[in-house]
Amino acid sequence: MSPRPPDNRRAQQSKGFAEMAILCVLRSRPHYGLELLERINADGGLELADGTIYPLLHRLERSGQVASQWATDTPNGRPRKYYTLTALGRSELSTMLAEWRALRDHIDRLAEGDLP
């Protein structure tokens, strides 16, 4: 089997981290979809495609981790859907971050050859 091209590997990794990144960004204040996408890609170093984030937000909303509200704050009066983090989302994020940090520590130790 040929190794996965770097772009494809990066895209798969980005998808895996996307939910955690969304919840992290929403901790500070409500965001709309495109704003979230740009923050995650710019500050989070992920490479999410435009069409990827909305189904994820939809799933997070259905599972009660985020809530949404339409607001008309654009100069041309066009509505945008804003997402906020719920109490359940905050608790899920804490769990995800704890798991992520533990995993990252293990991978770091593996990469540095510290494990027996």
Added chain:
Amino acid sequence: MSAPTEHRELNAWLRQLRWSLAALPEEDRREIVAELESHLHDRIDAGMSVPHALASLGSPSDCARPYVEQYGAARALGSGKVLELLPLVGRRSARDLAAIATLVLCGLLWVLPLALAATSVMKLVSPKVAGLWRANGNYMLGVIDDPARGTELLGPWLFPLAIVAVLLAVMASRWLLLRVARRLFPQQ
């Protein structure tokens, strides 16, 4: 490309998206289309061309697929019906070993109940030749050519046994499929 042409292209894309989301409840469909329309207008207002903005989202059917899959999974998990859970797990069988193993196991679970059910139906039609037979030291479930050559072991008990076997197969495959589907489709 002229502005009216681009506008038509945008509307056609949104119309196709609406069609692709036909399996969803109307309110959810309207909300998803409105959100993606808002996204497209934000991109276009920021200077992106309409064809480029549409291409960045992919085709309407590609865009709709994850939503439709989410709804399909939620519906199947909510109903707990074997006939809805089977295709759900089957969709993942191309890339998940547990899904393949589950389908194989479900198939095996149904072999004996289906054989008993089929023999029961045959027994209704030809009661003297259908059943569980012992002939020459071998056992056979089904129809025998010459009933004088063997002994039928179940008699009328074949019918309740077939019903119990089918019920057990339904319960076991439902339990198995639900467990695997919940793992494959978390948060549904």
